[in-house]
Amino acid sequence: MALQPSPWPDAGTFDSDDGSASRTVQRMVRDHGAAAANEVEGDEFDDLVCMASRVLDGPIAMLAIAEGGQFRVAAKRGLASTPELRGHTLWRAVGQTRPLLLLPDAAADVRFRDDPAVACAGGVRFYLGIALFGSNGMLLGVLSVADRRPRSAVPDDALLMLRRVARLATRLIERRQFERSNRIAEQIAQTGFSAVVVVDGAGTVTFANVAAQALFGPAVTSGRPVHALFPAALQADPDAVANWLRPGAGDAPDDSTAACELQVQCGDGEPRLLEAVRCAWPAGDGNGMALILRDITDNQRLQRVRLGEQQDALTGLPNRAALLSAIDALHQQATPLSVALLGLDNFRSVNDTLGHAIGDAVLQVVACRLLARLPAGAHLARFGGDEFALVFPSTAPGAIEAQLHAMLREIARPCEVDHHRVHIAAHVGLAATGGTPGLAEEIAGASELIARAGLAMQHAKRSSGRRLRRFEPGMRAEAIDRRKLELELHRACREGEFELHYQPQMDLASARPTGAEALLRWRHPERGLLLPAAFIDALAHSAVAPAVGRWILQRACRDAAAWPPVDGRRLAVGVNLFPAQFEGEQFLDEVDQALAMSGLAPAQLELELTETIALRDDGVAEQTLMQLRARGIRIAFDDFGTGYASLSMLHRLPVDRVKIDRSFVCDVIANRGDEAIVRSIALIARNFDLQVIAEGVETPVQAELLRQIGCQEVQGFLYSMALAPADFDGWLAGHANPVPAAGANAPAQAVRHG
Numbered sequence: 001m002a003l004q005p006s007p008w009p010d011a012g013t014f015d016s017d018d019g020s021a022s023r024t025v026q027r028m029v030r031d032h033g034a035a036a037a038n039e040v041e042g043d044e045f046d047d048l049v050c051m052a053s054r055v056l057d058g059p060i061a062m063l064a065i066a067e068g069g070q071f072r073v074a075a076k077r078g079l080a081s082t083p084e085l086r087g088h089t090l091w092r093a094v095g096q097t098r099p100l101l102l103l104p105d106a107a108a109d110v111r112f113r114d115d116p117a118v119a120c121a122g123g124v125r126f127y128l129g130i131a132l133f134g135s136n137g138m139l140l141g142v143l144s145v146a147d148r149r150p151r152s153a154v155p156d157d158a159l160l161m162l163r164r165v166a167r168l169a170t171r172l173i174e175r176r177q178f179e180r181s182n183r184i185a186e187q188i189a190q191t192g193f194s195a196v197v198v199v200d201g202a203g204t205v206t207f208a209n210v211a212a213q214a215l216f217g218p219a220v221t222s223g224r225p226v227h228a229l230f231p232a233a234l235q236a237d238p239d240a241v242a243n244w245l246r247p248g249a250g251d252a253p254d255d256s257t258a259a260c261e262l263q264v265q266c267g268d269g270e271p272r273l274l275e276a277v278r279c280a281w282p283a284g285d286g287n288g289m290a291l292i293l294r295d296i297t298d299n300q301r302l303q304r305v306r307l308g309e310q311q312d313a314l315t316g317l318p319n320r321a322a323l324l325s326a327i328d329a330l331h332q333q334a335t336p337l338s339v340a341l342l343g344l345d346n347f348r349s350v351n352d353t354l355g356h357a358i359g360d361a362v363l364q365v366v367a368c369r370l371l372a373r374l375p376a377g378a379h380l381a382r383f384g385g386d387e388f389a390l391v392f393p394s395t396a397p398g399a400i401e402a403q404l405h406a407m408l409r410e411i412a413r414p415c416e417v418d419h420h421r422v423h424i425a426a427h428v429g430l431a432a433t434g435g436t437p438g439l440a441e442e443i444a445g446a447s448e449l450i451a452r453a454g455l456a457m458q459h460a461k462r463s464s465g466r467r468l469r470r471f472e473p474g475m476r477a478e479a480i481d482r483r484k485l486e487l488e489l490h491r492a493c494r495e496g497e498f499e500l501h502y503q504p505q506m507d508l509a510s511a512r513p514t515g516a517e518a519l520l521r522w523r524h525p526e527r528g529l530l531l532p533a534a535f536i537d538a539l540a541h542s543a544v545a546p547a548v549g550r551w552i553l554q555r556a557c558r559d560a561a562a563w564p565p566v567d568g569r570r571l572a573v574g575v576n577l578f579p580a581q582f583e584g585e586q587f588l589d590e591v592d593q594a595l596a597m598s599g600l601a602p603a604q605l606e607l608e609l610t611e612t613i614a615l616r617d618d619g620v621a622e623q624t625l626m627q628l629r630a631r632g633i634r635i636a637f638d639d640f641g642t643g644y645a646s647l648s649m650l651h652r653l654p655v656d657r658v659k660i661d662r663s664f665v666c667d668v669i670a671n672r673g674d675e676a677i678v679r680s681i682a683l684i685a686r687n688f689d690l691q692v693i694a695e696g697v698e699t700p701v702q703a704e705l706l707r708q709i710g711c712q713e714v715q716g717f718l719y720s721m722a723l724a725p726a727d728f729d730g731w732l733a734g735h736a737n738p739v740p741a742a743g744a745n746a747p748a749q750a751v752r753h754g
């Protein structure tokens with residue numbers, strides 16, 4: 001080790017350190033150093049310096065000890081005080097450059113003549129220094145003898161004697177150092193950083209520090225066998241622990257630094273988990289050893305809690321919190337990042353119609369499929385209910401998009417869960433750090449990246465066709481527009497800007513109106529009359545949905561109550577519901593109130609439910625429907641065939657008729673698949689004793705085919721669009737007289753209103 005001595009003899013300084021434990025140790029070492037120095041001065045070191053001085057008959061002699069990169073004067077003769085030795089280069093030259101330095105006249109040597117100890121009045125002329133090296137080769141100190149007069153030579157036998165004194169000094173320094181480190185170790189053992197138990201060769205406890213006594217209580221008393229502290233019954237692997245506690249008798253002691261975990265029963269009866277390291281040495285027939293034990297029970301618990309905090313319980317994937325901190329960490333390292341947010345489509349309806357257990361299983365399947373396709377270096381997390389997040393340490397768009405498309409394809413494969421074949425699809429939004437064209441602002445962190453990916457995902461979900469969208473600055477503007485829309489919806493509700501229009505429903509056989517579906521319109525002060533496509537989604541998710549839904553119910557009942565009978569029968573009104581409306585407990589009261597206020601007969605009201613609304617697996621929907629049915633109100637199953645509704649549910653729920661979705665009717669002529677679907681829906685309905693109405697009928701050919709298939713009623717542009725109340729009244733008046741029934745070539749008469 002290269003020693004860098006500072007101007008000696010200012011020994012006893014220590015480098016500072018951040019760790020408080022190591023500072024404490026340093027303080028102890030320093031205290032010990034001072035104590036050791038006090039002991040040293042004036043004892044055996046003095047004797048040795050005295051001997052050295054005698055051997056060479058030199059008036060000046062000194063023993064300097066190397067410590068912590070500096071020298072400390074341990075004993076001296078012929079020198080008044082150590083300060084006069086400051087800046088001394090003589091002594092430092094020994095050991096660093098040579099094991100022995102002999103200067104007959106230092107004043108005549110260009111290297112040393114300016115040394116203050118040489119240049120001063122009565123300074124050193126003759127100098128002999130011997131470096132003291134320890135058994136490990138480290139410089140321990142310098143033994144020096146000097147004279148104020150030059151000397152021509154040193155007798156061989158005197159030099160030999162001086163070398164012997166130097167050897168004694170070396171041994172003495174080593175012994176002192178050993179004793180000192182022993183005392184330090186002992187004091188450290190007593191400080192309570194860790195529990196320390198010392199065991200002799202027979203496996204008997206000979207020492208236990210305060211921390212060990214606090215941990216084990218009286219069980220750790222000297223003279224008791226160490227294995228009693230670690231009962232085999234508590235250990236996960238009793239044999240391994242027994243072996244670990246008995247380092248091979250007679251073998252070379254193995255100072256295994258590998259930690260061992262030991263279960264113990266504390267003095268207070270509490271089970272604790274300890275981490276132990278062992279240090280063994282030969283003792284008698286076996287090995288003595290010191291066990292250093294650390295209680296890690298709380299760490300483990302904490303770790304488990306932390307793991308739980310960071311992990312999604314259902315899928316085992318990292319959760320949102322873990323993901324955000326991972327992104328932040330990568331972002332701080334300035335790693336280029338891409339974050340993808342993947343949201344499942346209509347997952348809620350899987351949950352609602354097939355139940356939460358199957359919903360959970362589907363999420364697990366999705367997690368597995370994503371994991372299987374996860375490229376090296378990327379992270380996957382479950383971000384929320386039906387959302388997964390992926391982090392790629394790259395911003396290369398092509399490769400990442402290809403990987404995401406592969407994942408989307410993988411998810412889209414039907415999965416078989418508990419005898420249900422479930423079709424799942426997803427949309428992905430992608431955002432990257434930097435490199436977004438036209439995006440000047442810097443990404444603040446994880447939440448900003450995620451927010452961008454979220455905006456892109458929402459965009460993908462709304463725009464049909466593309467399942468993956470990269471974030472574009474315009475999306476934020478769109479989100480702002482949506483927020484504006486939400487505020488406008490509040491105003492519309494307050495100011496009464498909504499209207500109900502009515503689309504007639506026709507009996508196919510008689511071509512006579514049987515009722516009408518109430519369809520919402522928004523008379524926007526700036527944008528004119530808006531169709532639901534422009535706002536219904538936002539409205540359904542808005543806080544005003546229940547209030548608007550209540551109004552629709554009341555207005556529809558009021559209008560329908562005023563319609564004249566057709567062919568002596570009263571017309572029914574179909575009312576669409578928002579999920580938020582149906583969820584409320586007061587829904588039944590609202591329906592009763594609307595009927596009571598309008599005087600409409602319950603049989604004239606038909607509530608249209610979509611799967612998401614009706615088929616919750618908690619039984620609430622079923623009960624509400626039963627109570628509605630008990631009042632004589634009719635229930636129609638809207639958009640039938642587009643979701644996951646199972647046949648058993650159709651059977652269980654009190655439904656009067658199903659409405660075949662417009663998407664099937666639209667292609668019923670051109671597409672044999674759609675025709676098959678319509679046929680099977682009609683068949684199922686017949687078997688369950690349900691009526692069938694098809695929506696979106698636009699051509700007589702469609703109407704005829706539907707009639708043949710067994711559809712009783714239809715609605716669609718072939719007969720009329722949805723009409724404002726006054727127009728609908730006019731349309732009804734035009735249908736007061738019966739018209740010829742529909743035949744093979746003459747389906748219900750079309751009346752188009754623009």
Ligand code: C2E
Pocket residue numbers: 503518519520531532533536552575576577578638639662695696697698715716717718722
């Ligand atoms: P929906 O309940 O399936 O209503 C049928 C939609 O099909 C109506 O669109 C209707 O105008 C349209 N339609 C009917 N016949 C034809 C046709 O022959 N061809 C074409 N191309 N379309 C036809 P609308 O009025 O735009 O309503 C769209 C959706 O908005 C409705 O679908 C319903 O889900 C929702 N909605 C409308 N009014 C209300 C309401 O009062 N409350 C609730 N909760 N939702 C409503």
Ligand code: CA
Pocket residue numbers: 517576608638
């Ligand atoms: Ca409807």
Ligand code: CA
Pocket residue numbers: 638639659661662695
């Ligand atoms: Ca529909």
